Amino acid sequence: MKKTIQTLVLTLLIATSLGWLPVSPGTSVGGGAHANQPPHPSASDSVSSLPMARPFIALTDYTSVNTTSQEYVRFKNWVDRAVFQNNPGYAYTSADAVIMYAITGNAAYITHAITAAEALVVEAEGAIAQGQTPPVSADSYLEAWWYIEQIALAYDYGYDRLTPQQRTRWTSYMQQTVYNIWNPASAAWGGNPHPWTGWAINDAGNNYFFGHVKTTMYVALALESQVWIDFLRTNKFPLITSYYADIPGGGTREGTGYGTAIGSLFDDFRLWKASTGENLAALTPHTQETLDYWIHATVPTLDRFAPIGDQSRVSNPEIFDYQRNLMLNGVALSAGTPQASRGVWWLEQIDLQQNSQGFTLRPTLLTVADSAVAPTALAYHATGTGDFFARSSWNEDALWMAVKAGPLDQSHAHSDQGSFTLSKGDWLTVTSNIWSHSGLQGNLYGDFNTAVHNVLRFTRNGTVINQNNSVSSLTHSTQNGVTTVAATLTNAYSSNASAVQSWTRQFTFNAQNQTLRVVDACQVAANVSTVFQVHVPLQPVQESNGSIRAGNLVIVPGAGTTVAIVSMPTVDADFLRGWRIDITKSNGCSYDVLLAVQSPPTLTEHSYLPMVLR
Structure with a gap:
C-alpha cells in the first residue's frame, strides 16, 4: 500500500510527542491467542490497494443510492435538519453529513462535519488538559467508534480544508485512542496513565469488540496507517475468522438482544471491503448463515423474535431498526446467494417496513x-450457538418453537440451557425476562438465574443451583411432520456435578396436532429437588380435568405432580407481569409434560394432585 513520506513523518512526530511509537507489524498489542500469528492470508493475495489519493475511506456503498428513492429523501431530510436548520435529531452523527457530501458534493455538508469533528477534539483536549479521560474512553471505550468515525471521515473527506495544526491534533487524538484500546495496561492521556480493564479486546464474540475493530479501521484508513492496517490483518482479522468459523449456523452466543450488534461487525466488513477490496465476510459462511438464523428466529407474526439472552433495548423482543439494519448489511455482503434472497424476503415481509429513527x-x-x-x-439448527427453531408452516398463524442447548460462554448469555419457547399469534410460553423492566433477568450473574426460563430448576437445601459456562448438545430429526429434539444438558451443571449428575430433555413437536411434549430424565443427589417451570403471559387456571390453561395454551403436567402458580411481580418488582407454573413431584426426577394449543388432549391415563396457588 502506498505510504506517503509526509504521513510517515507525521506519524513518527506524533508518536514521539506522545511518548510511544506504534507497534511494528506482527507485534502483540493487548495479547491474545492470535497476537503473534503471521499476516492474514488474504491480506497479501486478494487485497486491492487504497486509492492513490484521498478519500481512502470508501463510501461507494452509499453513494450509489437512487437519489429519487424514499430512502434517500428520508436520509437527506434527516441530515439537512442538522446542517441547515441547526436542529439535529436524537443521536445524530456528523458522519451522515460526510455521506451527503460524498453523494452531492455540496460543501456545506463537509464544512458542517469538520466543525463537528473539531468540537469533539476540543472537548477531548479540554478533559485531557485537566488530567481527566475524554468521553471517547467511557464505558471501556464502547462507543469510541462513534467519536472516531466522525473525526476520521471529516479528516479524510475534508483533508484539504484542514489546517496543518488541525491535522496534527486530530491525528494525535485518533492515534492515542486506538493505542489505548489495544494497550489497556499502558493507556494514557496527555502523558498521564489511565489504564483500563481491556474488556473484550480479544473476544471476537463480544459486542464491544466490534466497535474496537471499527475504530481501528477508521483510523487505519483515514491516516493511511500501514502500522494499524498490518495490526488488524495480523492480530484481529485472524481472530475474527477463526472465531466465526466455529459458529456454524450463524447468530451469536450473546443471544438476540446484545447479539443484534453482530450487525455492527457486518458494517465493519462492508467498510473494509469497500475501502480495500478485502472481503472478510467471504472467509467464513457465518454472515450468510446469520441471515437464515434471524429469519428462523423471527416468530410467524413477523413482528418479534426469540428472546435469547439479555435484551438490551427493550425487554420485549420486538423487531426494530437494529434488526433491519443487521439484515440490510448482511444482505449487502451476501449478494447473489440464496441466503440474501431469503433475507430480502424477510425485509419485505416483516411488520416494520421502514426504519423508524433518523x-x-x-x-x-x-x-x-x-x-x-x-x-x-x-x-x-444453529449448532454454533445451540439454538434450534421449528414451525408448523410459514403462515402467520403457524405454531413456532425455539429450544436452547449449546455453548454457554458469554456474559450476556443466559442460564437457559434446555429451555423452550412457544408462539402462535402471540407468546404462549416464554421467558419471564421479557416482562422485566431491566431485560437482564436470567443471566449467569443475576439473582434469578434459571428461575425465569422454561427449564428444570434444581434446588439444593432451598438454594437454586445455577448453570455454568459449558457446552450442551442437541440432535434433531423430523418424520411425518413430527420433529424430535434430544438435548443432553448435564454439562450445564458441571460445576455442581455431584448435585446434578445427569439431565436429558426430549422435545416432540407435532405440527399437525399443535402440541409440544417435553420429557425430562435426570439423576440428582439426595438433597436436590427439581421444579419443571413453564412461564406464561396470562394467569393460569386449573381445568376440571386437572390440566392448566393459560390463554390458548393448555398444559398437562403428568401423573403424580403438584402444581403451584407464581405471580412474577411478587417475586421481584423488576417484573411487570407474567406467571410461572411450577410443576413438582414428591420423588424422582422425571417429567412428562404436554403443552397443547387451545384444546386439551385426552387425559384418561393421568392422575393429578391438587394445584397450589401462591
Whole structure:
C-alpha cells in the first residue's frame, strides 16, 4: 500500500510527542491467542490497494443510492435538519453529513462535519488538559467508534480544508485512542496513565469488540496507517475468522438482544471491503448463515423474535431498526446467494417496513440487488450457538418453537440451557425476562438465574443451583411432520456435578396436532429437588380435568405432580407481569409434560394432585 513520506513523518512526530511509537507489524498489542500469528492470508493475495489519493475511506456503498428513492429523501431530510436548520435529531452523527457530501458534493455538508469533528477534539483536549479521560474512553471505550468515525471521515473527506495544526491534533487524538484500546495496561492521556480493564479486546464474540475493530479501521484508513492496517490483518482479522468459523449456523452466543450488534461487525466488513477490496465476510459462511438464523428466529407474526439472552433495548423482543439494519448489511455482503434472497424476503415481509429513527437510516441507502425468495425449511439448527427453531408452516398463524442447548460462554448469555419457547399469534410460553423492566433477568450473574426460563430448576437445601459456562448438545430429526429434539444438558451443571449428575430433555413437536411434549430424565443427589417451570403471559387456571390453561395454551403436567402458580411481580418488582407454573413431584426426577394449543388432549391415563396457588 502506498505510504506517503509526509504521513510517515507525521506519524513518527506524533508518536514521539506522545511518548510511544506504534507497534511494528506482527507485534502483540493487548495479547491474545492470535497476537503473534503471521499476516492474514488474504491480506497479501486478494487485497486491492487504497486509492492513490484521498478519500481512502470508501463510501461507494452509499453513494450509489437512487437519489429519487424514499430512502434517500428520508436520509437527506434527516441530515439537512442538522446542517441547515441547526436542529439535529436524537443521536445524530456528523458522519451522515460526510455521506451527503460524498453523494452531492455540496460543501456545506463537509464544512458542517469538520466543525463537528473539531468540537469533539476540543472537548477531548479540554478533559485531557485537566488530567481527566475524554468521553471517547467511557464505558471501556464502547462507543469510541462513534467519536472516531466522525473525526476520521471529516479528516479524510475534508483533508484539504484542514489546517496543518488541525491535522496534527486530530491525528494525535485518533492515534492515542486506538493505542489505548489495544494497550489497556499502558493507556494514557496527555502523558498521564489511565489504564483500563481491556474488556473484550480479544473476544471476537463480544459486542464491544466490534466497535474496537471499527475504530481501528477508521483510523487505519483515514491516516493511511500501514502500522494499524498490518495490526488488524495480523492480530484481529485472524481472530475474527477463526472465531466465526466455529459458529456454524450463524447468530451469536450473546443471544438476540446484545447479539443484534453482530450487525455492527457486518458494517465493519462492508467498510473494509469497500475501502480495500478485502472481503472478510467471504472467509467464513457465518454472515450468510446469520441471515437464515434471524429469519428462523423471527416468530410467524413477523413482528418479534426469540428472546435469547439479555435484551438490551427493550425487554420485549420486538423487531426494530437494529434488526433491519443487521439484515440490510448482511444482505449487502451476501449478494447473489440464496441466503440474501431469503433475507430480502424477510425485509419485505416483516411488520416494520421502514426504519423508524433518523439515526438508523444510513444502512437503508444500501442497494438491495437480490430478489425475494420465501424460505421453505421448517426447522433450523444453529449448532454454533445451540439454538434450534421449528414451525408448523410459514403462515402467520403457524405454531413456532425455539429450544436452547449449546455453548454457554458469554456474559450476556443466559442460564437457559434446555429451555423452550412457544408462539402462535402471540407468546404462549416464554421467558419471564421479557416482562422485566431491566431485560437482564436470567443471566449467569443475576439473582434469578434459571428461575425465569422454561427449564428444570434444581434446588439444593432451598438454594437454586445455577448453570455454568459449558457446552450442551442437541440432535434433531423430523418424520411425518413430527420433529424430535434430544438435548443432553448435564454439562450445564458441571460445576455442581455431584448435585446434578445427569439431565436429558426430549422435545416432540407435532405440527399437525399443535402440541409440544417435553420429557425430562435426570439423576440428582439426595438433597436436590427439581421444579419443571413453564412461564406464561396470562394467569393460569386449573381445568376440571386437572390440566392448566393459560390463554390458548393448555398444559398437562403428568401423573403424580403438584402444581403451584407464581405471580412474577411478587417475586421481584423488576417484573411487570407474567406467571410461572411450577410443576413438582414428591420423588424422582422425571417429567412428562404436554403443552397443547387451545384444546386439551385426552387425559384418561393421568392422575393429578391438587394445584397450589401462591
